Amino acid sequence: MADTSTDSGQMDAGIDLSQFYQVFFEEAGENLDQMEQLLLGLDLTEADDEELNAIFRCAHSIKGGAATFGFADVAELTHQMETLLDKLRRHELAPNNSMVDVLLASGDALKAMLGRHQGVNSDVIDTTELLSNIRAFVAGEVPPPVVASAPVKAEPVPQAAAAPVAVASAAPATQAAPTTGQRTVELQVGPLSNPAQADNLIDLFKEITDLGTISALPDDPALPGVRRFTVSTASAESDLLDLFTFHVAREQVKFLALGATPQAGATDAGYGFFDPDEDRPGPPVEAPGYGFFDNAPGAPAQTAPKAASSAEPVVAKPLAAKQPAAAKAEKPQAALEASTIRVSVEKVDQLINLVGELVITQAMLAQNSRGLDPVLYQQLTSGLTDLDRNTRDLQEAVMSIRMIPMSTVFSRFPRMLRDLANKLGKKVELVMQGEATELDKGLVEKITDPLTHLVRNSCDHGIEMPADRLAKGKSEVGTITLAASHQGGSIVIEVRDDGRGLNRDKLIKKAREKGIDAPDTMTDSEVWNLIFAPGFSTAEEVTDVSGRGVGMDVVKKNIASLGGTVEIDSAEGYGMRVSVRLPLTLAIMDGMSVGVGEEVYILPLSSVVESFQVNAEMVKTIGGSGRVVEVRDEYMPVVELEKVFQVPRFDWEHTSGIMVVVEAESGRVAMLVDELLGQQQVVVKNLESNYRKVNDVSGATIMGDGRVALILDVGALVRRSRH
Numbered sequence: 001m002a003d004t005s006t007d008s009g010q011m012d013a014g015i016d017l018s019q020f021y022q023v024f025f026e027e028a029g030e031n032l033d034q035m036e037q038l039l040l041g042l043d044l045t046e047a048d049d050e051e052l053n054a055i056f057r058c059a060h061s062i063k064g065g066a067a068t069f070g071f072a073d074v075a076e077l078t079h080q081m082e083t084l085l086d087k088l089r090r091h092e093l094a095p096n097n098s099m100v101d102v103l104l105a106s107g108d109a110l111k112a113m114l115g116r117h118q119g120v121n122s123d124v125i126d127t128t129e130l131l132s133n134i135r136a137f138v139a140g141e142v143p144p145p146v147v148a149s150a151p152v153k154a155e156p157v158p159q160a161a162a163a164p165v166a167v168a169s170a171a172p173a174t175q176a177a178p179t180t181g182q183r184t185v186e187l188q189v190g191p192l193s194n195p196a197q198a199d200n201l202i203d204l205f206k207e208i209t210d211l212g213t214i215s216a217l218p219d220d221p222a223l224p225g226v227r228r229f230t231v232s233t234a235s236a237e238s239d240l241l242d243l244f245t246f247h248v249a250r251e252q253v254k255f256l257a258l259g260a261t262p263q264a265g266a267t268d269a270g271y272g273f274f275d276p277d278e279d280r281p282g283p284p285v286e287a288p289g290y291g292f293f294d295n296a297p298g299a300p301a302q303t304a305p306k307a308a309s310s311a312e313p314v315v316a317k318p319l320a321a322k323q324p325a326a327a328k329a330e331k332p333q334a335a336l337e338a339s340t341i342r343v344s345v346e347k348v349d350q351l352i353n354l355v356g357e358l359v360i361t362q363a364m365l366a367q368n369s370r371g372l373d374p375v376l377y378q379q380l381t382s383g384l385t386d387l388d389r390n391t392r393d394l395q396e397a398v399m400s401i402r403m404i405p406m407s408t409v410f411s412r413f414p415r416m417l418r419d420l421a422n423k424l425g426k427k428v429e430l431v432m433q434g435e436a437t438e439l440d441k442g443l444v445e446k447i448t449d450p451l452t453h454l455v456r457n458s459c460d461h462g463i464e465m466p467a468d469r470l471a472k473g474k475s476e477v478g479t480i481t482l483a484a485s486h487q488g489g490s491i492v493i494e495v496r497d498d499g500r501g502l503n504r505d506k507l508i509k510k511a512r513e514k515g516i517d518a519p520d521t522m523t524d525s526e527v528w529n530l531i532f533a534p535g536f537s538t539a540e541e542v543t544d545v546s547g548r549g550v551g552m553d554v555v556k557k558n559i560a561s562l563g564g565t566v567e568i569d570s571a572e573g574y575g576m577r578v579s580v581r582l583p584l585t586l587a588i589m590d591g592m593s594v595g596v597g598e599e600v601y602i603l604p605l606s607s608v609v610e611s612f613q614v615n616a617e618m619v620k621t622i623g624g625s626g627r628v629v630e631v632r633d634e635y636m637p638v639v640e641l642e643k644v645f646q647v648p649r650f651d652w653e654h655t656s657g658i659m660v661v662v663e664a665e666s667g668r669v670a671m672l673v674d675e676l677l678g679q680q681q682v683v684v685k686n687l688e689s690n691y692r693k694v695n696d697v698s699g700a701t702i703m704g705d706g707r708v709a710l711i712l713d714v715g716a717l718v719r720r721s722r723h
Contacts, residue, residue, distance in 0.1 A: 021069065021118075023342075024065045024068075024069060025114060025117075025118055026342070027061070027065065028061075028062050028065060028066075028074075028110075028114055029111075029114070031058040031059075031061050031062050032058070032062070032107050032110055032111055032114075033411065034054070034058055035055055035058035035059065035103075035107055036104065036107050036415055037411060037414070038051050038054055038055045038058070039055060039100050039103055039104055039107075040100075040104075040414040040415055040418060041414075042055075042095060042100065044095050044096060044097060044100070047088070047094075047095050049089065052085065052088050052089040052095075053089055055085055055089075055103075056082065056085040056086060056088075056089050059078050059081045059082050059085055060078075060082055062074065062078045062110065063075050063078035063079055063082060066078060067236075067238060068243065071113070071114075071117055073113055073125070073127070074110060074113050074114065074117070076127075076131070077106055077109060077110060077113070077127050077130065077131065078110065080131055080134045080135065080138075081103060081106055081134060083134070083138050084099070084103070084134050084137055084138050085103075087138060093137065093138075093140070098137075098142070098143070099137055102130065102133045102134060102137065102143075104415065105130060106127075106130050106134070109125050109127050109130055112125045113125050182212075182232065182233070182234045183232070183233070183234075184230060184231065184232045184258055185230075185231055185233075185237075185255050185256065185257065185258060186217070186228060186229070186230060186231075186255070186256045186257070186258050187201075187214070187228070187229040187230070187231045187253070187254070187255060187256075188223070188226055188227070188228050188229075188253075188254040188256065189201065189226065189227045189228075189229070189244075189248055189252055189253055189254075190223070190225045190226030190227055190252055191223070191224060191225030191226050191252070192225050192226075192227065192248070192252065193225070195225060195227055197248060198227035198229075198248065200248075201214065201229070201244060201248070202214055202216070202229075204243060204244075211233055211235055211240070211243075212231060212232045212233030212234065212235065213231070213232045213233075214229050214230070214231050214232075215229065215230050216228070216229055217229060217230055230258065237255050240255075241253055345441065348401055348402055351398055351401070352398055352399070352402065355394060355395050355398045356588065356683035357683075358391055358394070358395075359391055359395055359588070359681065359683055360683060360702045360704070362387055362388060362391045363680070363703070363704035364704040364705065364706065365384055365387070365704075366384060366388060366704060367704035367705055368704075369381065369384055392681070395588060395681070399440075399588060400438075402440050402441045402442070403438035403439065403440060403441070403584075404438060404439065404441050404444055405435060405436050405437065405438055406434065406435055406436075406437045406438070406439060406444075406484040406491075406493070407432075407435035407436065408444060409444055409447065409448050409451060410432045410435055410482050410484075412448070412452075413430060413432075413451075413452075413455055413482065414430055416452070416455070416456075417430050417455065417459060417480065420456060420459050420460070421459060424459065424460065425465065425466075426459065426463050426464075426465060426466065426478065427466050427476055427477040427478065428459055428463055428477065428478050428479075428480055429477050429478070429479050429480070430479075430480050430481075430482065431479060431480070431481045431482070432481075432482045432483075433481065433482070433483040433484070433485075434483050434484035434485050435484070437484040437485060437486060437491060438584075439484075439491050439582070439584065440584060443562060443582055443583075443584075446558065446561075446562055447493070447559070447562065447580070447582065449558065450554075450555040450558050450559055450580070451482075451493065451495065451580075453552070453554075453555050454495040454555065454578050454580075455480060455482070455495060457552070458480050458495055458496075458497040458499065458576070459478075459480065459497075461499075461500075462478075462480075462497040462499030462500060462501075462575065462576055463478035463480070463497055463498075463499040464478065464499055464500055472573070474498070478497065478498060478499055479497065479498050480495070480496070480497045481494070481495075481496040481497070482494070482495060483496070486584075487581075490581050490582060490583055490584065490606050491581070491582050491583075491584055492579055492580070492581050492582075493579075493580045493582070494577055494578065494579050494580075495577070495578045495580075496575060496576070496577045496578075497575050497576055498574065498575040499575055499576065500572070500573060500575075501570045501571050501572040501573055501574055501575050501576050502527075502528055502531075502568075502570040502572065502576055503572055504524065504527050504572070507527050507528075507530050507531065508520070508522070508527060508530075510530075510536065511530045511533065511536070514533065514536060516530065516533055516536075518530065524570075525567075525568075525569075528568040528569070528570055529568065531552050531568070532552050532553050532555075532556045532566075533553060534553040536552065536553070559580055559582070560715055562582055562583075563582070563583050563604065563698060563715075564580060564581055564582035564583070565580075565581045565664060565715070566578060566579065566580050566581075567579045567581075583604070583606060588681055588682070588683055588684065589604055589605070589681070589682060589684055589711075590604075590605040590606070590679065590680075590681055590682075591603060591604055591605055591679070591680060591681070591682045591701075591711065592605055592608050592660070592676065592678070592679050593676075593677040593678055593679075593680060593703075593709065594641075594658075594660060594671075594673040594674075594675065594676055594677060595673065595674050595675040595676075595677050596641045596642050596645070596647050596656070596673050596674050597642065597647040597648060597649050597650075597651075597674065598647075598648075598650075599645070599647050599709075599710075600677060600703060600707065600709040601641060601645075601673075601709060601710055601711075601712055602682055602701060602709050602710065602711040602712065603660065603662060603671075603712055603714065604711070604712075604714060605679060607662045607663055607664055607714040608660060608661070608662055609661040609662060609663050609668065610660075610661050611658060611659065611660045611661070611676060612631070612658075612659055612661075613657055613658060614629065614657055614658065614659045614670075614672070615657075618630055618631075619638060620635070627640075629659060629670045631661065631670070636661065636668050636669055636670045637669045637670070637721035637722075638659070638669070638670050638671075638672055639669050639670070639671045639672065639717050639720070639721055640656070640671075640672045641671055641672065641673060641712075642656065642672070644696060644717070644720075645696075645710075656672045656673060656674050658672075658673050658674065658675060658676060659671065659672055659673070660673060660676070662714045662717070662718075663714075663718075664714040664715040664717075664718045667718040667721070667722065668718070669717060669718050669721045671717070682701035682709075682711070683701055683702070684699045684700075684701060684711060685699060685700050685701060685702070686699060687699050687700045687710070694710070695716065696712060696713050696716045696717055696720065697710045697711065697712060697713055698711050698712065698713040698716075699711040
């Protein structure tokens with residue numbers, strides 16, 4: 001197949017459609033994602049007409065764009081998918097699991113093809129088997145089962161020069177013969193309020209010479225406002241239509257046999273280009289092309305065409321089958337999409353950085369104005385108060401731009417679980433809760449891999465085989481639940497399953513085999529945390545799914561790097577729950593500033609439990625070096641920030657008398673500080689990229705007076721206290 005990824009968008013003159021490539025690729029990606037979600041949620045026993053129509057529209061949108069831009073391989077596959085989906089939505093075929101498998105595999109192939117045209121990969125995808133299976137389903141046959149895997153790579157097939165954009169007339173490698181040929185047809189455009197508008201089509205043929213030739217015909221008095229042309233072309237009518245709609249409405253274009261007149265009653269514009277959502281009255285009409293052009297990319301060759309009268313249009317007859325009213329529910333979506341705008345992430349990040357600098361400047365002004373007399377400078381202090389409020393509102397509004405719903409992450413798991421459960425021979429149902437909960441885009445991208453591992457773990461290790469579940473009195477279908485919720489200033493994501501749970505004795509035995517200290521006196525929580533040890537695995541054998549002991553330790557490390565924590569709860573025989581707690585954003589955080597000597601440190605407010613005055617009797621020394629403090633009959637390790645960061649002292653007489661209790665990674669420590677300076681929002685700056693990695697420090701911020709304050713890594717300090 002000719003590679004259209006580089007030259008397909010370049011014209012000999014005038015029009016360069018490459019400027020629209022990015023929009024097409026983004027919209028095609030969204031349509032593929034939507035189609036996958038709809039296919040996975042399809043009730044095969046009683047398929048919903050609205051869902052089938054929505055799936056059809058996804059494929060139709062991709063095909064239209066692909067034909068316009070000359071991506072013939074994408075147009076070929078989507079056209080065949082359209083044919084199958086059209087039979088499904090008209091209830092000529094009943095959907096089954098094998099059809100869903102083929103359509104999902106076709107979606108994977110389309111993603112790979114689009115990636116190739118984008119330049120992401122250079123592999124040519126062999127769709128021969130997929131096309132064969134789809135055609136078999138359309139014919140009512142049962143093809144061999146499809147293995148859900150990545151599309152097979154194929155060697156590029158040598159071809160002649162690449163097809164020009166929007167023509168897509170070169171036959172794909174999987175086609176037996178081209179389905180288009182040089183022919184002359186009559187083109188009618190209108191009725192138009194301004195007949196001169198049709199002159200754009202003449203200019204189009206002049207600029208794209210490969211389209212063929214066009215010449216004007218005399219106007220017909222019986223067709224007021226309609227322009228008539230003779231078109232000689234080898235291009236498919238569907239491709240011409242996609243090009244023409246840049247200048248005139250799709251419903252205003254008709255293709256007729258040369259010299260033909262419209263049939264009685266066939267006054268609707270389009271002749272085969274009707275909106276699939278609209279109801280059309282009239283008796284059913286046999287339509288071999290299912291509402292599409294016979295010579296569109298991928299259309300089957302007609303071996304025994306019916307004799308057509310001179311008045312019959314060249315293209316397939318319009319569908320007269322009545323579409324369900326529910327299919328029209330998608331119409332308002334266009335208005336919804338029109339209210340959004342695509343903006344690059346770089347622009348949003350730049351905006352957030354500028355707002356961060358504004359927050360720092362506002363803090364500096366607020367600090368410098370504290371010594372002013374509010375009576376003498378009433379107008380100034382009032383303005384600074386307004387600036388404080390407006391800055392906070394602006395900051396929250398800008399941060400909300402980067403917040404995206406968790407459904408973006410959750411949406412990839414239904415397909416993954418479906419394939420994994422089929423591979424393992426298990427029956428699994430996925431339940432998703434709190435999909436509307438929002439999280440910063442930067443965190444969403446980084447939390448996806450850890451969550452993927454946790455979900456795979458639940459399916460592989462947690463959920464039992466159907467026979468084992470029935471023997472235990474459970475339903476043969478296991479349930480994995482993904483839940484997200486806001487708790488305080490954090491987001492909590494839970495992965496739960498109703499499988500076998502963790503076995504305490506097995507974990508302790510495995511830990512001892514690995515040389516890990518695991519006494520019988522360990523609490524359940526400590527035993528569950530053993531699975532986070534590097535190289536730890538309870539799998540009896542290594543498979544391509546799991547068992548190598550690489551994963552859970554990386555999961556915890558990745559979550560900790562995001563300022564988050566992970567906790568495990570389990571009951572043997574009933575299931576397991578993994579809770580991941582993350583800050584809502586990494587850019588701006590609420591913090592408590594504390595002073596030690598002349599230095600200022602920031603503690604994440606979400607980690608602060610309490611603070612109190614301390615006296616000498618409350619602190620005990622253990623082991624000759626470690627110190628603990630007793631708080632309500634509980635002993636906590638004491639972390640002296642003065643010693644940890646070697647803070648220089650000039651007031652030798654001073655002794656620290658305040659402790660701040662912080663919590664992280666299921667542990668608490670008491671930090672000894674000189675004073676509490678207050679609570680404030682701080683702009684987080686990456687210290688490692690601006691300076692270097694500093695132990696026990698997660699970042700830095702600029703204070704109102706221009707000084708740099710270090711943001712402490714509470715998790716690292718808790719781990720430090722344990723050793």
